[in-house]
Every structure is written in structure tokens, then in C-alpha cells.
Amino acid sequence: MNDETSLSNPLYTQLKDQLLKRIAQGVYKRGEPIPSEGKLADEFGVSVFTVRQAVALLVAENLLVKQQGRRTFVADQKTRLTFFTWLPETKHGERLLAELIAMFEAKYPSLTVECLPTTYVTAKRDLLQRISSGEAPDVAHIVSHWTSYFAYMGAFEKLENLIAQDNLEARFYDKDLWGGSYRNRLYSVAWGLCPIALIANKRALQDSRIAELASPMTLEHFVRACKQIEAHTGRHTLYSYGFNLTGNETDFLHIYPFLQAFRGGLAETQGMVQLNSSENVAGFRWLKQFVRECRVLFADMQxxxxxxxxxxxxxxxxxxxxxxxxxxxxxxxxxxxxxxxLNPVVSGTNSYSWTYNHALTICTQSTHKLQAATLIDALSNDPQISAYAYEKMGHLPVSQAALNDPRDQSDFHRAYKRQLVNARCINAQNMFFEKAMDFCVDAMKKILFEGADIQRELDEKEYILNMLYSG
Structure with missing residues (x-):
């Protein structure tokens, strides 16, 4: 136990949390007795009186049952957790979620999970509505760069003392935990590592007599391959590349690897905006020429x-x-x-990316935070449950040890693992990141579609973003 006590966190509440973790994790099983007060006092180095106070709190919450003249038992009832997720929006995801919940409930019989379904497109709005109406879920499935938006309003719980230490220690900082942080506190953790990479259609390549592609290609070779495909097929229905265009931050984030090829980006590690850098100017100049010279389709991701x-x-x-x-x-x-x-590169450079991680968080309104943390630990780092989830979702495991497991040798995962090497979280720790994305998307549209001068447009947006971030 922590020897340091305060009015807000006395020893008996610390002990209560430790006992609650053991109940949630199935160490103390439903209907079975917990150790005697004397044994608990010895184990945790506290007085019997402190143990009685902690046990009394759990009895009051109906998690323990104290029988007269007998020992104290774990209540023979389940704690219901609510899980907000877009996983069920596809049949594959619906089946997977049902399987994951069944695996979790079998391992943790004192807990049961109720799914609160949403869709990826509406998830942020739906979660905000639930929070505003006082109906926030215990655990929410989000995108990591949403973290600062919700943490700023106090909607997410700090996770450092809730998530299992071995889970946190197994993770990357720059590819995972940094993306779930706000003001140097952790509010979300990745549910799989998700670098953005270039995906190629084998059949279209074969039809164009392109037998093999370098990985990574240089940007010059990438453009050449696109033009060769268009010239060979002559199909007006065949597009060499698909650009995401939905009017939100995903438009800018999907072109981000092309800016990274020139070592551009939005903000430095320290948070200083660098939108009008010479690297970004070069990146947008290339993008503008690519859109003009090649047949590209602009549409939503679906x-x-x-x-x-x-x-x-x-x-x-x-x-x-x-x-x-x-x-x-x-x-x-x-x-x-x-x-x-791998993402295309400027000649002689590495292939860069950023981690578009799906993430898990605990809402501040949850009354079962420790149990919610058990669900996050299981989904993201349990050797059986998380491994099955990552296999079916395609995400890379968050554990560095699991990521390096030589048994996973599929071409798909090998390629994404290579892309992950030079990938890191985008700097989204400023509470105005989402608003900043609106200006970045506006700059992208004006440059690519309206003929705006690249340097002038980026200078203008740089000025606005610096006021936004400093204000």
C-alpha cells in the first residue's frame, strides 16, 4: 500500500480499490469468501480497522456480502459495463465483438458487457451527446487524436492508476501513449497500432502489366506507375489513386504521409505549428501536380x-x-x-507514416472505473483476448513483445510492421487540434481545387493556427 495518505485518498479507499481490482479480475470469485480481515491486514501492511473500513465500502456497494458469524463473500451478482463502439457496424465486426465479449465474460465471470453501438462516422457526435445527457458509457472506443477534445472538457478519466502497469510498460510511447495524452496525463490507450500505408490492387496492376512494385517506391516511380496504368488500360472508370474527401479532418490526415515524405507535418513535438514550412510547400506542390496529371477519384472513404x-x-x-x-x-x-x-518516398529517404490508432478510454461518469480498466486491459493486452482481436481486426498489437512475435509472418502484417518503424503519433495534444484540422482542410481544398498560391495560403493558415494554439 502507498504510505502517503490524504483526505482525498486515505488508506482504506486505496485498499478498497485493490480489493475491487481483485474482484474484477476474478482473483476473488463470485460467491466465494475473501481472505480474513487479519490476513488482508498482514498482506497489505495496514490495520484491521482499515480493512474493515474498506470492506464496509464494498458491502455498501453490494459487491461484498458480510454474513453474521461467517466470513465475507463476493456478491453473487455481475457488474454490468457499457462499451461504446463502432465495431458492430459491419457483420464481421458484429461477430467479432460478440466473440470478444464472450471470451471476456468467461474469464471475468463477475463482469458482463453491454454494447452501445455507433458508427465510425457518427461516433464522436454520438459520444458527445451521451456525455452531455449524463449517459456516458463506462468504456468508449475512439480515435486517439480525439483525446484532447474530450479530456479538455473533463469527460475522460486519467488512466495511469487504472490500467495495469504491465500493460502500460509493454507499449510504445511515441507510437501509442503520446497520442492518448493531454497536458502530460494519459487519457486513452491504443486498441492496436495503426500506421497509414499505401494499399495496391493486384488485379488492376496485373491488367496494366505491372508485375512488381518496389516498396517503398519513390514519388517519381509512383507517378510513373499511375500514368502507365492509365495509359495501358484506357478505362475511364479506372482511377490510379483514391483521395479521401468528406469535409472533415480525415481529408487532411489521409494526405499526411505525402507531406511526411518531404519531412513536413502540422506541429513539432513541442507543439509549435509548422504548416508553412518549406517541406510542406514542397509536399503540396507535388500533390497539386499529381492531382493535375493523374486520374484520381475524390470520395468518402467508404x-x-x-x-x-x-x-x-x-x-x-x-x-x-x-x-x-x-x-x-x-x-x-x-x-x-x-x-x-510502404508509403512513397523522396529519393534516398525513409518511408514515414503516422499512427491513426483506434483507442480505448474510460468516461469520467463511469461508476465502475476499475472494472472498466479490466475490460481495456483484456481487449488491448490479454494474451488470448487481444491477440484474437488484433488477428481479426488487422491491427498491430500494442505490446512490443507481441509485435515482435516471429509466428506472425503474413505479408500483410510484415508490411505494416515495416511501416510502423518510422511512424509516430500525430501531435494532437492541443485542445484546439480539431479546429486546427478545419483550417488545414480548407488550405488543402484551396490549393488542390481552387488554384490558391501554396506559400500564401499556408502562411495565412499558419498565422491563424498560431493564434489558435497560443490562445
Whole structure:
């Protein structure tokens, strides 16, 4: 036990949390007695009086049952956790979630999970509505760069003392935990590592007599391959590349790897905005020329994936969840029709990316925070449960040890693991990050579609973003 006590966290509440963790994790099972007061006092180095206070709190919460003249038992009832997630929006995800919940409830019989379904497109709005109405879930499935938005309003719980220490220590900082932090506190953890990479359509490449692609290609070779495909097929329905265009931050974030190829980006590690850098100017200049010279399709991501699965697009950029999405659309194994390539590079440089991580968090309104942490630990780092989740979702495991497991040798995962080497979280720790994305998307549209001068447009947005971030 922590010897330091305060009015807000006395020893008996610390002990209560420790006992509650053991109940949630199945160490003390439903209907079975917990150790005697004397044994608990000896184990935790506290007085019997402190043990009685802690036990009394759990009895008052109906988690323990104290029988007259007998020992104290774990209540023979389950704690219900609510889990907000977009996983069920596909049939594949719905089946997977049911399997994961069954595995979790079998391992932790004192807990049961109720799914609160949403869709990826509406998840942020739906979660905000639940929080505003006082109906926040215990555990929420989010995208990591949403963290600062919700943490700023006090909607998410700090996780350092809730998530198991071995889970936290197994993770990358720059590829995972940094993305879930706000003001140097942790509010979300990745549910799989998800670098963005270039996905190629094998059938379209074969039809264009392109037998092999370098991985990574240089940007010059990438453009050459796109033009060769268009010239060879002559199909007006075939697009060389699919650009995400939905009017929100995903538009800018999907072109981000092309800016990274020139070592550009939005903000430095310290948070200083660098939108008008010479590297970003070079990146946008390349993008503008690429859009002008090659046949590209601008559409929402769902449409792009559908057209890509129908062999109407040759290249798209996406995260590792693309595996299950395309297998749902085609009914065939990913590797049969598609391949993962590293993001294109400027000659002689590394292939860079950023981690578009799906993440898990605990809402402040939850009355079962320790049990909610047990669910996050299981889904993200349990050797059986998380391994099954990552296998089916396509995400890379968050544990560095699991990531390096030599048993996983599929071409798909090998490629994404290579992309992960030079990937890190985008700097989204400023509470105005989402608003900043609106200005970045506006700059992208004006440069690519309205003929705006690149330097002037980026200078203007740089000025606005610096006022936004400093204010």
C-alpha cells in the first residue's frame, strides 16, 4: 500500500480499490469468501480497522456480502459495463465483438458487457451527446487524436492508476501513449497500432502489366506507375489513386504521409505549428501536380473502399483495418487481391507514416472505473483476448513483445510492421487540434481545387493556427 495518505485518498479507499481490482479480475470469485480481515491486514501492511473500513465500502456497494458469524463473500451478482463502439457496424465486426465479449465474460465471470453501438462516422457526435445527457458509457472506443477534445472538457478519466502497469510498460510511447495524452496525463490507450500505408490492387496492376512494385517506391516511380496504368488500360472508370474527401479532418490526415515524405507535418513535438514550412510547400506542390496529371477519384472513404474492391481504383492509403473491410466486401482473403506497400518516398529517404490508432478510454461518469480498466486491459493486452482481436481486426498489437512475435509472418502484417518503424503519433495534444484540422482542410481544398498560391495560403493558415494554439 502507498504510505502517503490524504483526505482525498486515505488508506482504506486505496485498499478498497485493490480489493475491487481483485474482484474484477476474478482473483476473488463470485460467491466465494475473501481472505480474513487479519490476513488482508498482514498482506497489505495496514490495520484491521482499515480493512474493515474498506470492506464496509464494498458491502455498501453490494459487491461484498458480510454474513453474521461467517466470513465475507463476493456478491453473487455481475457488474454490468457499457462499451461504446463502432465495431458492430459491419457483420464481421458484429461477430467479432460478440466473440470478444464472450471470451471476456468467461474469464471475468463477475463482469458482463453491454454494447452501445455507433458508427465510425457518427461516433464522436454520438459520444458527445451521451456525455452531455449524463449517459456516458463506462468504456468508449475512439480515435486517439480525439483525446484532447474530450479530456479538455473533463469527460475522460486519467488512466495511469487504472490500467495495469504491465500493460502500460509493454507499449510504445511515441507510437501509442503520446497520442492518448493531454497536458502530460494519459487519457486513452491504443486498441492496436495503426500506421497509414499505401494499399495496391493486384488485379488492376496485373491488367496494366505491372508485375512488381518496389516498396517503398519513390514519388517519381509512383507517378510513373499511375500514368502507365492509365495509359495501358484506357478505362475511364479506372482511377490510379483514391483521395479521401468528406469535409472533415480525415481529408487532411489521409494526405499526411505525402507531406511526411518531404519531412513536413502540422506541429513539432513541442507543439509549435509548422504548416508553412518549406517541406510542406514542397509536399503540396507535388500533390497539386499529381492531382493535375493523374486520374484520381475524390470520395468518402467508404466509397473509395467499395470502388477499390471492385477494381476501379489502383491505390489508396489506409490503416490496417482495411484487411477486414476488404475481406467483407470481396468475400476473399486480403492477400489474394491486394497488397500493402510502404508509403512513397523522396529519393534516398525513409518511408514515414503516422499512427491513426483506434483507442480505448474510460468516461469520467463511469461508476465502475476499475472494472472498466479490466475490460481495456483484456481487449488491448490479454494474451488470448487481444491477440484474437488484433488477428481479426488487422491491427498491430500494442505490446512490443507481441509485435515482435516471429509466428506472425503474413505479408500483410510484415508490411505494416515495416511501416510502423518510422511512424509516430500525430501531435494532437492541443485542445484546439480539431479546429486546427478545419483550417488545414480548407488550405488543402484551396490549393488542390481552387488554384490558391501554396506559400500564401499556408502562411495565412499558419498565422491563424498560431493564434489558435497560443490562445
Amino acid at each position: 466509397t473509395l473502399r467499395q470502388r477499390f474492391a471492385q477494381n476501379e481504383i489502383v491505390f489508396i492509403s489506409d490503416g490496417p483495418w482495411i484487411k477486414s473491410a476488404l475481406e467483407d466486401l470481396t468475400g476473399e482473403a486480403f492477400d489474394q487481391n491486394f497488397m500493402v506497400c
